[in-house]
Amino acid sequence: MAWNLDGSRPIYLQLVEEIRRRIVTGEYPPGSHIPSVRDFATQASVNPNTMQRALTELERTQLIENQRTNGRTVTEDAAMIERERRMIAEQELKACLIRMQKLGISPEELIEMIRESGKEKEN
């Protein structure tokens, strides 16, 4: 329900990522209708034009299909959705590893840091 938009990057890109996230996590199931441009814009408190741009952009990934005057639906291809989810995760990981390497932190050290951060929950 939360869009969590910030001014650090173009809003339409953040919209793309948030909607994509909802799709790959099953929040918007395969084949289901997603809200209309106007509804989406209202929900996210952005201009309809900006949401339109985000949805058009998202269409290029084939995750959503344009039903002309009947709105847009999530693709039926569940395997493709799962593939997308893994791809996003691997891109995130790769970016994280690079940023860490630039700070002089190896993958092994990163694993150790993750373990450490897990322990802190017990406070």
Place this chain on the structure above:
Amino acid sequence: MAWNLDGSRPIYLQLVEEIRRRIVTGEYPPGSHIPSVRDFATQASVNPNTMQRALTELERTQLIENQRTNGRTVTEDAAMIERERRMIAEQELKACLIRMQKLGISPEELIEMIRESGKEKEN
């Protein structure tokens, strides 16, 4: 030597991060002079105003000190620099964990992914 600036975010922020990275990795040692605004701007192929903004911004972190008309120097406080390095790393990790969690990936799974990505080097 590479600045690797892209248009995805404000350039002055990318400059702040790159210079900060060079400091915490020892590329610019404690107490040393960093290049002048104009030199830095030339190196990074940006406008002096943009570099000025980045350096002013970076000053707030205390990592660099303003010597008035004698340029800027990296702080002598090596412990503080190391502290900064760890803080950046932990922020990166935290952000990564959150993004992964949003994709339905647990810290344990993330560790597994890191191990997997390490194996792929042997191709």
Place this chain on the structure above:
DNA sequence: ATTATTGTATTAAGCAACTAATACAGTAAT
């Protein structure tokens, strides 16, 4: 003293993202 270099400030211009307010065409529902 003069010169060069430092940081800093100012003004103007351009650009991309975003908002705003409409308008239009197609289709589903009634």
Place this chain on the structure above:
DNA sequence: ATTACTGTATTAGTTGCTTAATACAATAAT
């Protein structure tokens, strides 16, 4: 047929980032 909803397009105005071209004061070097 009419109504209400879809996506789409257009035009205009605002804002923040960036570049550009200077200018100024303070200091280091000579």
